[in-house]
Amino acid sequence: DTGVSQDPRHKITKRGQNVTFRCDPISEHNRLYWYRQTLGQGPEFLTYFQNEAQLEKSRLLSDRFSAERPKGSFSTLEIQRTEQGDSAMYLCASSLAGDRGSYFGPGTRLTVT
Amino acid sequence: GESVGLHLPTLSVQEGDNSIINCAYSNSASDYFIWYKQESGKGPQFIIDIRSNMDKRQGQRVTVLLNKTVKHLSLQIAATQPGDSAVYFCAERRAAGNKLTFGGGTRVLVKP
Numbered sequence: 001d002t003g004v005s006q007d008p009r010h011k012i013t014k015r016g017q018n019v020t021f022r023c024d025p026i027s028e029h030n031r032l033y034w035y036r037q038t039l040g041q042g043p044e045f046l047t048y049f050q051n052e053a054q055l056e057k058s059r060l061l062s063d064r065f066s067a068e069r070p071k072g073s074f075s076t077l078e079i080q081r082t083e084q085g086d087s088a089m090y091l092c093a094s095s096l097a098g099d100r101g102s103y104f105g106p107g108t109r110l111t112v113t
Numbered sequence: 114g115e116s117v118g119l120h121l122p123t124l125s126v127q128e129g130d131n132s133i134i135n136c137a138y139s140n141s142a143s144d145y146f147i148w149y150k151q152e153s154g155k156g157p158q159f160i161i162d163i164r165s166n167m168d169k170r171q172g173q174r175v176t177v178l179l180n181k182t183v184k185h186l187s188l189q190i191a192a193t194q195p196g197d198s199a200v201y202f203c204a205e206r207r208a209a210g211n212k213l214t215f216g217g218g219t220r221v222l223v224k225p
Binding site: 043 | 223
């Protein structure tokens with residue numbers, strides 16, 4: 001499978017715990033995006049990388065959230081001190097700089113209890 | 114603020130009929146408008162896009178229409194099939210960074 005992959009697909013955690021998600025983009029894609037999607041809503045942009053550089057962060061990305069793409073390939077999204085409001089689907093997408101659309105992974109569904 | 118929204122949350126359509134999904138947008142600076150399909154438990158899947166300087170684009174069984182005068186976008190699906198049942202999102206792309214802004218989605222239910 002050469003699409004975008006995400007791990008884990010599901011995560012249940014207790015409030016206050018830290019969680020980390022991983023995204024592996026399509027191999028030649030230099031841009032990588034994180035989005036958050038709540039039930040019945042469209043995805044909301046969180047942040048994006050071009051190669052290893054994080055170029056934009058949404059105001060939705062509070063200081064409890066951090067994303068990295070250390071070698072310009074896979075990326076991780078960490079949420080510290082999770083809150084119930086963090087429960088959502090976290091989607092990763094990738095593209096080449098000239099692409100019109102982005103290719104999405106299957107998402108990681110986070111449930112904070 | 115800038116937003117992309119949809120007129121109808123749910124659309125029921127008979128198998129074989131055509132479907133039309135509508136979307137309004139407010140940001141005239143977007144360079145592309147894109148339709149995505151999202152099935153349950155999956156990430157959004159690219160369907161078709163249209164550049165902001167065009168008014169119509171056709172794909173396989175799908176047509177996207179863009180009316181810049183009234184800032185309206187629509188997706189037409191011809192001969193709707195059960196496999197078309199999903200939530201459809203319109204999204205706008207800003208030239209810088211390919212960042213997408215999505216609307217709230219329309220669920221399409223295909224009746225046999």
